[in-house]
Amino acid sequence: MNKALHFLLPGGTGQAGMMLQGALRAAGHRVTILSRRPANAEEVHWDGVHSGPWTELLNETDVVINLAGRSVNCRYHPAQRREILESRVLSTRAIGEAIAAARRPPALWLQSSTATIYAHTLGAAHGEDGEPGGAETGVPETWRFSVEVAKAWEAAALDFQRPETRLVLMRTSFIMSPHRGGAFDVFMGLARKGLGGSQGTGRQFVSWIHEVDFTRAIQWMVDKPEFAGPVNLASPYPLPNREFMKDLRAVARHPFGIPAPRWMLEVGAVALGTETELILKSRRVVPTKLLKSGFVFRYPQLPQAMEELAQRWWNLREPSGSGLEGKRR
Numbered sequence: 001m002n003k004a005l006h007f008l009l010p011g012g013t014g015q016a017g018m019m020l021q022g023a024l025r026a027a028g029h030r031v032t033i034l035s036r037r038p039a040n041a042e043e044v045h046w047d048g049v050h051s052g053p054w055t056e057l058l059n060e061t062d063v064v065i066n067l068a069g070r071s072v073n074c075r076y077h078p079a080q081r082r083e084i085l086e087s088r089v090l091s092t093r094a095i096g097e098a099i100a101a102a103r104r105p106p107a108l109w110l111q112s113s114t115a116t117i118y119a120h121t122l123g124a125a126h127g128e129d130g131e132p133g134g135a136e137t138g139v140p141e142t143w144r145f146s147v148e149v150a151k152a153w154e155a156a157a158l159d160f161q162r163p164e165t166r167l168v169l170m171r172t173s174f175i176m177s178p179h180r181g182g183a184f185d186v187f188m189g190l191a192r193k194g195l196g197g198s199q200g201t202g203r204q205f206v207s208w209i210h211e212v213d214f215t216r217a218i219q220w221m222v223d224k225p226e227f228a229g230p231v232n233l234a235s236p237y238p239l240p241n242r243e244f245m246k247d248l249r250a251v252a253r254h255p256f257g258i259p260a261p262r263w264m265l266e267v268g269a270v271a272l273g274t275e276t277e278l279i280l281k282s283r284r285v286v287p288t289k290l291l292k293s294g295f296v297f298r299y300p301q302l303p304q305a306m307e308e309l310a311q312r313w314w315n316l317r318e319p320s321g322s323g324l325e326g327k328r329r
Contacts, residue, residue, distance in 0.1 A: 096160025
Protein backbone atom coordinates (compact mmCIF):
# COMPACT_ATOMS: atom_id res chain seq x y z
CA MET A 1 0.00 0.00 0.00
CA ASN A 2 1.66 3.19 -1.19
CA LYS A 3 -0.88 5.72 0.13
CA ALA A 4 -2.73 6.25 3.37
CA LEU A 5 -6.17 4.64 3.33
CA HIS A 6 -9.22 4.74 5.58
CA PHE A 7 -10.08 1.34 7.06
CA LEU A 8 -13.42 0.63 8.76
CA LEU A 9 -13.38 -2.33 11.15
CA PRO A 10 -16.78 -3.54 12.38
CA GLY A 11 -16.13 -5.70 15.43
CA GLY A 12 -12.60 -4.37 15.58
CA THR A 13 -12.27 -4.45 19.38
CA GLY A 14 -11.69 -8.21 19.52
CA GLN A 15 -8.27 -9.85 19.47
CA ALA A 16 -7.96 -9.98 15.66
CA GLY A 17 -9.15 -6.39 15.47
CA MET A 18 -6.58 -5.21 17.99
CA MET A 19 -3.82 -6.87 15.96
CA LEU A 20 -5.01 -5.17 12.79
CA GLN A 21 -5.52 -1.77 14.40
CA GLY A 22 -1.90 -1.65 15.49
CA ALA A 23 -0.48 -2.90 12.18
CA LEU A 24 -2.57 -0.56 10.03
CA ARG A 25 -1.93 2.52 12.14
CA ALA A 26 1.79 1.72 12.22
CA ALA A 27 1.67 1.74 8.41
CA GLY A 28 0.17 5.24 8.46
CA HIS A 29 -3.48 4.41 7.79
CA ARG A 30 -6.60 5.82 9.38
CA VAL A 31 -8.65 3.21 11.27
CA THR A 32 -12.22 3.60 12.52
CA ILE A 33 -13.82 0.90 14.67
CA LEU A 34 -17.50 0.01 14.82
CA SER A 35 -18.27 -1.17 18.34
CA ARG A 36 -21.31 -1.79 20.53
CA ARG A 37 -19.45 -0.01 23.34
CA PRO A 38 -17.26 2.72 21.84
CA ALA A 39 -14.52 3.81 24.21
CA ASN A 40 -12.75 6.64 22.35
CA ALA A 41 -12.99 9.03 19.41
CA GLU A 42 -11.77 6.37 16.96
CA GLU A 43 -14.69 4.09 17.80
CA VAL A 44 -18.25 4.60 16.52
CA HIS A 45 -21.38 2.98 17.89
CA TRP A 46 -23.35 0.32 16.07
CA ASP A 47 -25.56 -2.50 17.29
CA GLY A 48 -24.32 -5.07 14.80
CA VAL A 49 -27.76 -5.43 13.22
CA HIS A 50 -29.27 -2.15 12.05
CA SER A 51 -28.15 0.76 9.91
CA GLY A 52 -27.57 4.11 11.57
CA PRO A 53 -25.30 7.16 11.44
CA TRP A 54 -22.31 4.84 11.01
CA THR A 55 -23.38 4.05 7.45
CA GLU A 56 -22.22 7.52 6.34
CA LEU A 57 -18.68 6.44 7.11
CA LEU A 58 -18.77 4.08 4.14
CA ASN A 59 -18.76 7.04 1.77
CA GLU A 60 -15.27 7.95 3.02
CA THR A 61 -13.94 4.41 3.54
CA ASP A 62 -11.45 2.65 1.25
CA VAL A 63 -11.48 -0.78 2.89
CA VAL A 64 -14.01 -2.50 5.16
CA ILE A 65 -12.73 -5.41 7.27
CA ASN A 66 -15.72 -7.04 8.98
CA LEU A 67 -14.60 -8.96 12.06
CA ALA A 68 -17.91 -9.05 13.93
CA GLY A 69 -19.11 -12.31 15.47
CA ARG A 70 -19.67 -13.89 18.87
CA SER A 71 -16.93 -16.16 20.19
CA VAL A 72 -17.41 -19.87 19.43
CA ASN A 73 -15.57 -20.79 22.63
CA CYS A 74 -18.75 -21.95 24.40
CA ARG A 75 -21.12 -24.91 24.63
CA TYR A 76 -23.35 -25.18 21.58
CA HIS A 77 -26.66 -24.99 23.44
CA PRO A 78 -29.66 -23.55 21.53
CA ALA A 79 -29.28 -19.99 22.84
CA GLN A 80 -25.54 -19.91 22.11
CA ARG A 81 -26.09 -21.40 18.67
CA ARG A 82 -28.56 -18.68 17.84
CA GLU A 83 -26.16 -15.98 19.07
CA ILE A 84 -23.23 -17.45 17.13
CA LEU A 85 -25.21 -17.59 13.90
CA GLU A 86 -27.06 -14.29 14.22
CA SER A 87 -24.02 -12.30 15.33
CA ARG A 88 -22.29 -13.30 12.09
CA VAL A 89 -25.13 -13.26 9.59
CA LEU A 90 -26.96 -10.17 10.81
CA SER A 91 -23.83 -8.05 11.16
CA THR A 92 -22.67 -9.12 7.69
CA ARG A 93 -26.05 -8.23 6.21
CA ALA A 94 -25.93 -4.84 7.89
CA ILE A 95 -22.54 -4.14 6.32
CA GLY A 96 -23.68 -5.47 2.95
CA GLU A 97 -26.81 -3.34 2.93
CA ALA A 98 -24.82 -0.24 3.84
CA ILE A 99 -22.26 -0.88 1.09
CA ALA A 100 -25.06 -1.46 -1.43
CA ALA A 101 -26.63 1.90 -0.51
CA ALA A 102 -23.39 3.90 -0.32
CA ARG A 103 -22.89 6.86 -2.66
CA ARG A 104 -19.16 6.09 -2.80
CA PRO A 105 -18.77 2.44 -1.87
CA PRO A 106 -15.43 1.14 -0.55
CA ALA A 107 -13.12 -0.46 -3.09
CA LEU A 108 -12.60 -3.57 -0.96
CA TRP A 109 -14.65 -5.56 1.54
CA LEU A 110 -12.66 -8.13 3.53
CA GLN A 111 -15.18 -10.38 5.24
CA SER A 112 -14.29 -12.73 8.09
CA SER A 113 -14.95 -16.41 7.56
CA THR A 114 -13.32 -19.55 8.91
CA ALA A 115 -11.23 -22.53 7.82
CA THR A 116 -13.80 -24.65 9.66
CA ILE A 117 -15.90 -24.47 6.48
CA TYR A 118 -13.81 -27.29 4.97
CA ALA A 119 -14.45 -30.97 5.50
CA HIS A 120 -12.68 -32.83 8.30
CA THR A 121 -9.76 -34.62 6.67
CA LEU A 122 -6.62 -36.57 7.45
CA GLY A 123 -5.78 -36.69 3.74
CA ALA A 124 -4.87 -34.02 1.21
CA ALA A 125 -4.93 -30.41 2.37
CA HIS A 126 -7.71 -28.04 1.32
CA GLY A 127 -6.90 -25.14 -0.96
CA GLU A 128 -9.58 -22.55 -1.65
CA ASP A 129 -11.32 -25.01 -3.99
CA GLY A 130 -11.43 -27.64 -1.24
CA GLU A 131 -14.50 -29.66 -0.36
CA PRO A 132 -16.80 -27.92 2.13
CA GLY A 133 -17.80 -29.85 5.20
CA GLY A 134 -21.22 -31.06 6.26
CA ALA A 135 -21.44 -34.28 4.28
CA GLU A 136 -18.82 -36.31 6.16
CA THR A 137 -19.99 -39.54 7.79
CA GLY A 138 -19.36 -40.28 11.43
CA VAL A 139 -18.62 -36.73 12.60
CA PRO A 140 -20.43 -35.13 15.56
CA GLU A 141 -23.47 -32.96 14.94
CA THR A 142 -21.70 -29.96 16.52
CA TRP A 143 -19.14 -30.08 13.71
CA ARG A 144 -21.93 -29.87 11.14
CA PHE A 145 -23.36 -26.87 12.97
CA SER A 146 -20.06 -25.02 12.66
CA VAL A 147 -19.90 -25.70 8.92
CA GLU A 148 -23.47 -24.50 8.40
CA VAL A 149 -22.66 -21.29 10.29
CA ALA A 150 -19.63 -20.72 8.06
CA LYS A 151 -21.67 -21.27 4.90
CA ALA A 152 -24.43 -18.90 6.06
CA TRP A 153 -21.82 -16.30 7.03
CA GLU A 154 -20.28 -16.29 3.57
CA ALA A 155 -23.67 -16.41 1.83
CA ALA A 156 -24.74 -13.27 3.71
CA ALA A 157 -21.81 -11.37 2.20
CA LEU A 158 -22.23 -12.81 -1.30
CA ASP A 159 -25.84 -11.57 -1.35
CA PHE A 160 -24.57 -7.98 -1.42
CA GLN A 161 -21.81 -8.08 -4.02
CA ARG A 162 -21.55 -5.02 -6.24
CA PRO A 163 -19.07 -4.41 -9.07
CA GLU A 164 -17.45 -1.38 -7.42
CA THR A 165 -16.49 -3.35 -4.30
CA ARG A 166 -14.16 -6.33 -4.42
CA LEU A 167 -15.24 -8.97 -1.89
CA VAL A 168 -12.73 -11.30 -0.17
CA LEU A 169 -13.87 -14.06 2.19
CA MET A 170 -11.10 -14.59 4.73
CA ARG A 171 -11.13 -18.26 5.69
CA THR A 172 -8.92 -17.86 8.73
CA SER A 173 -7.28 -20.62 10.76
CA PHE A 174 -6.13 -20.30 14.39
CA ILE A 175 -4.39 -16.93 14.78
CA MET A 176 -1.39 -17.44 17.04
CA SER A 177 -0.53 -14.49 19.28
CA PRO A 178 0.90 -14.26 22.81
CA HIS A 179 -1.95 -12.15 24.19
CA ARG A 180 -4.31 -13.34 26.89
CA GLY A 181 -7.28 -15.42 25.82
CA GLY A 182 -5.96 -16.42 22.41
CA ALA A 183 -5.25 -19.95 21.16
CA PHE A 184 -1.52 -19.80 21.90
CA ASP A 185 -2.12 -18.47 25.41
CA VAL A 186 -4.57 -21.30 26.16
CA PHE A 187 -2.21 -23.95 24.80
CA MET A 188 0.75 -22.54 26.76
CA GLY A 189 -1.31 -22.62 29.94
CA LEU A 190 -2.09 -26.29 29.39
CA ALA A 191 1.52 -27.18 28.62
CA ARG A 192 2.82 -25.39 31.72
CA LYS A 193 0.44 -27.50 33.83
CA GLY A 194 1.73 -30.73 32.31
CA LEU A 195 -1.33 -31.10 30.03
CA GLY A 196 0.52 -30.58 26.77
CA GLY A 197 0.27 -34.12 25.49
CA SER A 198 -1.42 -35.14 22.25
CA GLN A 199 -5.18 -34.64 22.20
CA GLY A 200 -7.56 -37.30 20.99
CA THR A 201 -5.72 -39.50 18.49
CA GLY A 202 -3.17 -36.75 17.86
CA ARG A 203 -3.54 -37.41 14.13
CA GLN A 204 -5.92 -34.52 13.43
CA PHE A 205 -4.29 -31.60 11.64
CA VAL A 206 -3.94 -28.12 13.10
CA SER A 207 -3.97 -25.16 10.72
CA TRP A 208 -2.60 -21.93 12.16
CA ILE A 209 -1.13 -18.55 11.24
CA HIS A 210 1.22 -16.27 13.15
CA GLU A 211 -0.35 -12.89 13.96
CA VAL A 212 2.37 -11.07 11.99
CA ASP A 213 1.56 -13.04 8.85
CA PHE A 214 -2.17 -12.56 9.46
CA THR A 215 -1.85 -8.77 9.41
CA ARG A 216 0.72 -8.82 6.59
CA ALA A 217 -1.50 -11.01 4.40
CA ILE A 218 -4.45 -8.65 4.82
CA GLN A 219 -2.34 -5.66 3.84
CA TRP A 220 -0.92 -7.65 0.92
CA MET A 221 -4.39 -8.29 -0.51
CA VAL A 222 -5.47 -4.65 -0.49
CA ASP A 223 -3.56 -3.65 -3.64
CA LYS A 224 -3.88 -6.95 -5.49
CA PRO A 225 -7.08 -7.17 -7.55
CA GLU A 226 -6.60 -10.89 -8.18
CA PHE A 227 -7.80 -11.53 -4.66
CA ALA A 228 -11.55 -12.07 -4.64
CA GLY A 229 -13.80 -14.74 -3.20
CA PRO A 230 -12.42 -17.21 -0.62
CA VAL A 231 -8.81 -16.85 0.56
CA ASN A 232 -7.22 -19.17 3.10
CA LEU A 233 -5.31 -17.34 5.83
CA ALA A 234 -3.13 -20.13 7.17
CA SER A 235 0.50 -21.18 7.30
CA PRO A 236 1.61 -23.34 4.34
CA TYR A 237 2.51 -26.11 6.80
CA PRO A 238 -0.35 -27.48 8.92
CA LEU A 239 0.74 -30.37 11.08
CA PRO A 240 -0.76 -33.17 13.19
CA ASN A 241 -1.84 -32.34 16.72
CA ARG A 242 0.81 -34.60 18.27
CA GLU A 243 3.57 -32.62 16.48
CA PHE A 244 1.91 -29.32 17.33
CA MET A 245 1.86 -30.23 21.02
CA LYS A 246 5.47 -31.46 20.92
CA ASP A 247 6.64 -28.09 19.56
CA LEU A 248 4.50 -26.37 22.18
CA ARG A 249 6.08 -28.34 25.04
CA ALA A 250 9.52 -27.34 23.80
CA VAL A 251 8.84 -23.60 24.07
CA ALA A 252 6.88 -24.02 27.32
CA ARG A 253 10.01 -25.67 28.81
CA HIS A 254 7.89 -28.56 30.02
CA PRO A 255 9.08 -31.74 28.27
CA PHE A 256 6.30 -34.02 29.47
CA GLY A 257 2.62 -33.70 28.69
CA ILE A 258 -0.19 -36.05 29.70
CA PRO A 259 -2.06 -37.28 26.61
CA ALA A 260 -5.77 -36.52 26.64
CA PRO A 261 -8.01 -39.18 25.06
CA ARG A 262 -11.27 -38.11 23.55
CA TRP A 263 -13.42 -39.03 26.57
CA MET A 264 -11.22 -36.89 28.82
CA LEU A 265 -11.48 -33.96 26.43
CA GLU A 266 -15.27 -34.27 26.38
CA VAL A 267 -15.41 -34.14 30.18
CA GLY A 268 -13.01 -31.21 30.27
CA ALA A 269 -14.97 -29.33 27.60
CA VAL A 270 -18.14 -29.53 29.68
CA ALA A 271 -16.28 -28.27 32.74
CA LEU A 272 -14.69 -25.40 30.80
CA GLY A 273 -17.85 -24.48 28.89
CA THR A 274 -16.46 -25.16 25.42
CA GLU A 275 -16.65 -27.76 22.60
CA THR A 276 -14.09 -30.38 21.60
CA GLU A 277 -14.56 -29.56 17.92
CA LEU A 278 -12.01 -26.75 18.35
CA ILE A 279 -9.38 -29.42 19.09
CA LEU A 280 -10.57 -32.64 17.47
CA LYS A 281 -11.70 -31.57 14.00
CA SER A 282 -8.87 -32.04 11.51
CA ARG A 283 -8.33 -28.71 9.74
CA ARG A 284 -5.74 -29.25 7.02
CA VAL A 285 -5.75 -26.00 5.06
CA VAL A 286 -3.13 -24.39 2.79
CA PRO A 287 -2.99 -20.79 1.46
CA THR A 288 -2.92 -21.59 -2.26
CA LYS A 289 -3.92 -18.11 -3.45
CA LEU A 290 -1.47 -16.27 -1.20
CA LEU A 291 1.43 -18.46 -2.27
CA LYS A 292 0.53 -18.16 -5.95
CA SER A 293 0.52 -14.36 -5.63
CA GLY A 294 4.09 -14.34 -4.31
CA PHE A 295 3.32 -13.68 -0.64
CA VAL A 296 6.24 -14.79 1.53
CA PHE A 297 5.38 -15.92 5.05
CA ARG A 298 7.64 -14.59 7.78
CA TYR A 299 6.73 -17.54 10.00
CA PRO A 300 5.86 -20.48 7.74
CA GLN A 301 7.04 -23.24 10.12
CA LEU A 302 5.61 -23.83 13.59
CA PRO A 303 8.84 -24.22 15.65
CA GLN A 304 10.12 -20.85 14.44
CA ALA A 305 6.74 -19.22 15.07
CA MET A 306 6.42 -20.72 18.54
CA GLU A 307 9.88 -19.58 19.62
CA GLU A 308 8.99 -15.98 18.76
CA LEU A 309 5.55 -16.19 20.34
CA ALA A 310 6.85 -17.84 23.51
CA GLN A 311 9.47 -15.13 24.02
CA ARG A 312 6.77 -12.46 23.96
CA TRP A 313 4.38 -14.62 26.02
CA TRP A 314 6.96 -14.84 28.80
CA ASN A 315 7.81 -11.14 28.55
CA LEU A 316 4.14 -10.23 28.97
CA ARG A 317 3.86 -12.30 32.12
CA GLU A 318 7.24 -11.88 33.84
CA PRO A 319 8.28 -8.58 35.49
CA SER A 320 11.53 -7.01 34.35
CA GLY A 321 14.57 -8.43 36.10
CA SER A 322 12.73 -11.46 37.45
CA GLY A 323 15.35 -13.95 36.32
CA LEU A 324 13.35 -14.97 33.26
CA GLU A 325 16.38 -15.92 31.22
CA GLY A 326 17.53 -18.32 33.88
CA LYS A 327 14.09 -19.92 34.02
CA ARG A 328 13.96 -20.26 30.23
CA ARG A 329 17.38 -21.93 30.09
